[in-house]
Amino acid sequence: MQTDRGNPHWVRYPGDAALDAIPGEDGWPVVGTTLMQLADPDGFARRMIATYGPVYRSRSFGQRGVDLIGPEANELVLFDRDRLFSSEQGWGPILNQLFPRGLMLMDHDAHRIDRRALQGAFKPEPMKAYCDLLNRDIASATQAWGNGADRFGLRMYDAIKTLTLQTAATSFLGIPLGPEADRLNHAFTAMVQASVAPIRRPLPFTAMGRGVAGRRLMARWFTQLLDERRANPGQDMFSQFALATRDDGSLLPADVVVDHMIFLLMAAHDTITSSFTTLIWQLAQNPQWQDRLRAEALAVAGEAGRPIAHAHLGRMELTDLAFKEALRIMPPVPALPRRALRDFTFGGHRIPAGTTVGINPAYVHTDPALWPDPLRFDPLRFTADKVAARHKYAWVPFGGGAHMCLGLHFATMQTRILAHHILTRYDISAAPGYAPRWQAWPIPRPRDGLRLELRRIC
Template sequence: MALSETIKAGPASGKLDHIPGHLGLPIFGNTFDFLKDPIAFHNGRREQYGDVYKVSIFGGQTVVLRGADALEYVLMDRDKNFASRRGWDLLWRLFPNGLMLRDFDDHRSHRRIMQVAFKPQPMRDYMSGLNDGIANSMRAWAPSSRFEFYPAIKNLTLELGASVFLGLKMGDDAAKVNQAFMDEVAASVAVLRRPWPFTPMRRGVKARAFLLDYFRDIIPARRAGDGNDMFSQFCRAESEDGAFFTDDEIVDHLNFLLMAAHDTTTSALSTMVWALAEYPEWQDAVREEVLAVGTEQLDFDAQDQLAVTERVFKEALRFRPPVMFIPRFAERPFEFGGYQIPGETSISVSPVLVAMSEKHWTQPTKFDPDRFSDNRAEDRSHRFAWSPFGGGAHKCIGMHFALMQVRAFVFQFLRNYEVALPEGYEARWQALPIPKPKDGLPVVLSRR
């Protein structure tokens, strides 16, 4: 039967009456149930309604499309139906014009320029900055029977942001810049969206203005200099067709990039270290591999010697992906899963729901890095079975950078420390907007 014959026709008015789902409370909709436990919330809906249903979260109706096929269909977007800018509307006030908030041809031309900053030579340069920065920050980590890992790693990634992304020396204005950046990120997820006095949004808007002025003032020096940081790369980047970023574009891209890189990597490293502490056999296996490399810090060219590290990290990203849901805005009507979905509709697809699906993974709730081994290769069951970095035109531009940063961190961390969980510890994580441990992730840290 042709797909179009199986379509349950929808009203042309753009309403979603024909899409199953219940929308919960007036005004708040399903928001509280969703925030309490997003995975349980969606699994309940799927049992009731199947792979296509509507929800009402954060004040608007969204059509959820479940499964790896949905991820592929929406993210590959062969018909250019799905806008990222209006999907991620929540971020617009603080991060307008960031790469993820651009679409189609405009997005492609900006991405081409930015890609220059992620070529092999700049990546080598970032690696040496990462190695030095990690060594510097980690020096202050004193052994303790209760070391709060989450604030420590957040601080470390902030310091790397200041040095490797912005080219600031510690002591410069790094502390002021980091504070402004944290205010901005806090505002981006604030419930109250208007910048009224004394609200996080007001602080965020002020922080954004400070950061943009700060970045703009140093563009001339970065452009003229030969710095190896990402800011300098953006200032000098020229695409193959000879295009550069303007000053306004540089500051907006930089501002967005810092946000896209920071909480995601902090979250991923927290899950990774929790896993190393929870599964000492994996900690031993990763350490053995790290020690076999034989250097104090990880050389750029030695990265491919870390196959076990890679497997554990891939599993950490499957187990608890930092970006659980990816929003898009359907600009035109489309058909999916037997439904006709009208244009001007918010859409959501989800890496985490696929990562927890028995269709693609054996015992998905179990932490099991061997599922990525060549003989099991569960990640190859579908092109989008494992998609913590998204896919298609907006696939994370910092994916290799993030992998490099995690390898460089784990390398130095396991050479210098052993990590364990306190007796009787039970992990408690907040899932949204980006997973983080509710208790700061206390670990027993001892020197090797």
């Protein structure tokens, strides 16, 4: 058994025998099932479900855990009406060294207090300011994409990643990144990759060592910026966080602001990059939908290159459906961990307090029992009548319950603006027979950067 002596609410791991009654497997000596899960998480999950059913046991990253599969499991864990689960203790072993005190790693009252303080950054007036900045930066960057690019030579994931870092710098931080961009991008990449590193100690020359070094760089950078933002706030998100107050009127402590900012900047940067890359790949394969979204964007904005007003974003309904379908096919966070705070029963199995419990949105999103022909791109799955006919927790790319993604509306806004400026300027296609391989963990991305052709149409 293990415990965190510094946290009186931390629940001990159950003894090995406590999980013996749950079907599953422990894998190889020492490494357990870790390497199998990292190499092919989707294949591993499908094999386990086929063999053991929707509740199964495995052993990864040094501990046994239980996966619960299906929309009912998603609802139980995410809605968590009885406060059975800890997000902090679920994500902690994975992220504590890299993103400590991020909003996703907080529970119950502490989470509620900080979330309420941070919500001001996503109110209508700040969102309008972010919209203007996104329009400006995305229009400028995408205009240059078609200049001299080789046929099928643009690496779309890399281009989107660079652009989302730039837009995060201006809308989140209120500054152009300039020469700092590469250092910060490398730090972000190292931190995200370290989250699933098999070696969990930050030893030199290991992925975790590089991730923790990236974390130190980011913390120094944001700490230096914080005093400036408190003295001279702007319209950016960091200024909103710097001035955020708790229920008693006190400012959030400086280190807390820095931790939240690093986490949310990572989330906005990497998850939007992954999600929008998935959408573009689907549109390259489905030109009829690309044409429909292009026509919608032109109807809303009036012409290519013209900014999309914040008040008009809601009219991009087909773009919203297409984005939801891309998130279904490849959610940016394929699996979500928690830890059980008390014993509970699910699917006929008793699961003891202290058990690491996981749900698997990536599997549920492509379960043919819920989604006919699940690998086919069909945005019309998300019309109001079809949504009403499905289980509410069959689609959970943004999580759910108290931990629903705080940046949900920002992500949706940025996606619509990206789609407008890219699709009204370019026709996007892939070489015949091209099929990129995707890395599933920790956030999905095409291994080769996604090589596409952009043919300028305006």
